Each structure stands twice: as structure tokens, then as C-alpha cells.
Amino acid sequence: MIQLMKGLRNNMANLADNIELDCRGLNDPMPIIKVKQAMDNLKSGEILKLMATDPGSSKDMESWTRQTGNTIVAFKESQSEYVFYIQKT
């Protein structure tokens, strides 16, 4: 288990993002719109790093990626701040 966690953390550290999107302090529909706009500018396979503080965002981004066909490659939560690495398919 610990090894797995370590692996994930390493994975997280090695992840290079192509675009960073800061949605801290923004509430409900805004992060989704911003992510959509940012993802439209990305090429397939590129990774977006999203930072958000909206408590619904972890569930929201799950649904969003399912609907749009993109994937969350890594997720981190610390002190009511959420970080997502989303890869465009």
C-alpha cells in the first residue's frame, strides 16, 4: 500500500503539465467553463493541471471527464484545495 502511494506520489511529481489553470476561489459553473475552454486549446495527449477550491469539483470533474471522454490521470486533495491532472484524449 505504502509503495503504491509512493508510486502515485512519484507519478504526480513526474507529471508535466502543458497548461496550468487556476480556478481557486471560483464557484460552481465557472471551473467547468474554464476547463472546457482550456481543453479546447490543447492537443490530444496533452495534460492540463487544474487547481480548484470548490467542494463539488471532485465529483464534477469526474462527471465532466466521463461525459467528454477525457481522463483524470492524477488527483490530489489537501486542505480543501483540489488538484487535477486531466489528459485530453
Place this chain on the structure above:
Amino acid sequence: METVQEKQKDLVQFDLPTRVNELEKQVAELKENAQEDKVSLILFSGDFDKAIATMMMALGAVGMGMECTIYCTFWGVSVIKRKRFYKGKSLLGKMMTWMLPANSHGLNPSQMAFGPFGRKLFRYMMKGKFESLEGMLQQAIEAGVKFQICSPSMSMMEFNPDEWIVPPESAEICGVAAMYEVALKAKTAYFIS
């Protein structure tokens, strides 16, 4: 009207090319009637809180990669108003215009209105945390949300086509048939009353 099963039972007596042709026709028909990735919102209410919810739903739909159409009818027309126009209206029309809010800043919440103080309270509470109603409306227009304006309520309350804040390319005046065309093709339709 015969069902698809009945049609297919009848088909058995024909030869193969006829059957393939008939099936292709049926598939094309089904595809034409299939639902698309669209959301249809029917905004009946002119309340501040319901307008906020509508704009959030519209923006969310656009964010999820769906098309969205908002059909504004009756009090909902006040949400997309720019200013009051009195010219060329009858006395009752002028009265209606005077009684209704001039633009979305005059919308009251459906509860806790407290005269004009409720809307100020809600706007104060949303400030800095949420996008304002006008900001969300502007974003929705930029994101390509289509607006339909109910022609019966337009002629009844004597609205003027110049009154809308929505640019003409994303707004159209239409009746219930055009609304149904959109709503039937959409995956979900909401009536906000």
C-alpha cells in the same frame, strides 16, 4: 400507424434487396428522430434566483460540450431586457413596460424579497464569490447559447425587438412549434417556473 415490428414482419415476403432498401430507409428515419447532445431550458419565471439557476444550467451544459437553447417566455423575458421602450405602445402596453423591471438589475428573488432589499442582499452575498447574473448571461451569449423569445408573450405585453440585450444573431422570436422542435430533439428539457 404500424409499428417497426409489424413492418419487419411484412418485409419477410420480399426479396433481399427490397428488404435492405426498406431497412436503410427505416434506419435513416430513426437517425433523423434521434436525440442530440442538446439541452432545452424554458425560462418562464422572472425571479432573480431562478434566472441565476437557469444561467448556471446553461453554462454547465455548454461546459459539458452540449448545445443549449433558452426559451424565454412571459416573466422570463425580463431577464434578457436591456431597457424600457415606450414608443409606439398602447396605454396598457406602456403600463406593462413601466410595471416590469427595466433590466435584469430589477429582478427580485422569489423568496425574501423585502421590497427592493432582497435583491440587493443576494447580489451582496454573491459578490466576489459568484459571477453576477449579467456576467453569466454575457458568458452564455459568448459561449453560443441560443435564445428564443416567445412571440405570444411579446405581442401580449407589447415588447419591442430592440429591448433585448441578446444580439440578434443568437436570439430569435418564435412560437411554441420552434420551441418543441428544439425540446424534442434535446436530451433533457427543463421548465423553470
